[in-house]
Amino acid sequence: MSEGTMQRRAQREEREQRVKRLSRVLVCAAAVPVMLVAAGCSSDSSSDGSTDKAAKAAASASASPSPTVEAAAYGKLPESCKVLSKKTLEDLVPESKSGKEGKSDDISTRGSCSWNSLDNNGVKGSQFRWLNVSMLRFESDVTRGPADKLAQEYYEKQVQDAQAAEGAKGVKSEPVSGTGDQATAVRYDLKKKEGTFKQQTIVARVENVVVTVDYNGAGLAGDKSPSADDLLKDAKKAAKEAVAAVSEANGAGGGAAGGAPSKTPSKDESKAPSESASKAAADEPSKDASQSPSKKPASKS
Template identity: 30%
Template sequence: MRSLPLTLGARLLPVAVLAAAGVAMTTTPDSEARPKPSAHSPRPSTSAPSAPSSGAPVDGSSGAPVDGQGDDTAAARYPKPPAKPCATLPAGTVKDLVPGAPAAGTVLTTSDATRRSGCSWHALSGFDYRWLDITYDVSAAAATRARSEQGDGPSTSVPGLGDQGSVSLNVTTDDKQRIREAVVVARRANAVVTVTYNGGDFETQEAAGTDEIRQGALTAAKKALSALDG
């Protein structure tokens, strides 16, 4: 059996060190609710999109309001994000997607808990590494960001995922280790759920399978959306 690459082994073993690798949600008032990896995490970074411009959001081609905007009922549907974001995914889902991770997860920190909340799970099971996080954003500009907040790869629409949903896939390489990541952005009324799921095999240095990562991210997104309504 191959050993872990030296740099990855130093970061990942023992597992307790991996579990202690911190993440922090961006905290500026107009920033995205996207968690950012710590310097010690093997998770590939994702680029945060630019803050939306001020003014009423409109469709660039027709000048029509963005879906869900201008609807007072939709705007007021979710006054705040889930107070316990780590409880929004069933323990069984966490076990399936992130083997070896504590179901309790790690709450992501934010400067404004009335607008954003999130949770992260990550673990190394044998040589298989998986990272999952979910974030909620119920800020006034959430629907606007949902149109542009994606991962590094091309995104595709996901019909039936909230009022508006999309998924993007990307593969990064760090010290010959390939990591595949899926980012799902789903909007329901004024709430935006962002799910990031990635993984790789540190024995073969190959990225996790496309279908596994894509479907895993979508499964988590559906559960996270359902939790909005309790």
């Protein structure tokens, strides 16, 4: 074999080797994107499966039912100035011609009415009476709780406020039976320059409504003070009648007024916690709806 032939063969073999090396480089280069794609896909899910856990949690949350609360038993209130019979008004405030309805933004949730009576006997003195009935109805709320529980909280607050009345002397409290689901009477004296006022407050709850009756009397201009026991008896009568009116307005036939307890126990019977009303201030009757028992006697109407 000539030297030229051998040289050409060597060159050809060298070219073939370069082609093989180049092919291997191209194959490796093509494999790199595939690996990157695979790595990119696998990076979507962390090794601890946190993405799957988050997805499952979201699915579980969407499948969970919305929180619910038992609906309020009573959906309305009676007309505040018509909760007491004519006979009861004649007994408690004989000189009153009509009641004064308190202001309310929503008469289905709050209402009140007050009556003044001044029996003027000239030089023999006079007898003053003041009567006020207020009602507050609560609605169930998912965040605050069932309506009757909210009413119970307000009932307890009303009793405490009556017991802590400014200037009250000889405060006494007692339970009242046969009036709604729970009721308390608070009585005390208030000494004013006009005379000594005998104050009687009855706070009662029937289902999701709280009824507060304030009744006071005084002997003025030298007349003798009325009997506190008689005033309390009259106040209890008015409270029972007002509670019955609430039940009747809601088609309950006044059954709750007979003393049948609701499912919600009193504070002494149940210590179950509940959120105190975030709307407590809004739930208080307005000043127009609840007059101070120390109000001066009004002129004869």
